[in-house]
Amino acid sequence: MVQVVFVAADGSRRDVDVAAGTSVMQAAILNNVNGIVGECGGAAMCATCHVYIDPEFAQKVPPRSEIEEVMLEATASEADDRSRLGCQIVLGDELDGLTVHLPPAQY
Helix, strand or coil: CCECCCCCCCCCEEEEEEECCHHHHHHHHHHHCCCCCCCCCCCCCCCCCCCEECCCCCCCCCCCCCHHHHHCCCCHHHHHHHHEEEEEEEHHHHCCCCCEECCCCCC
């Protein structure tokens, strides 16, 4: 199991445990985490799973793909260097304890 910590825009935290191979978006959806929509089901086509990666994990996540870069230009909340699409981050042991911050809005 891999633990993911979701931090809402209001600062509240939610820790969830999921199987390795689960995406950050799937982890949120499976655990009813408010703030992640995942409208396209993980196809990197909607940007409703936008998250901010905690700086502690910035070097542990893989680089953004070209489609992810494009979709991050369409996020409801401002994207920055920490921004990622949750559907594009697959959890493994190296990301155990990953902390992601949720934006104030996904639409």
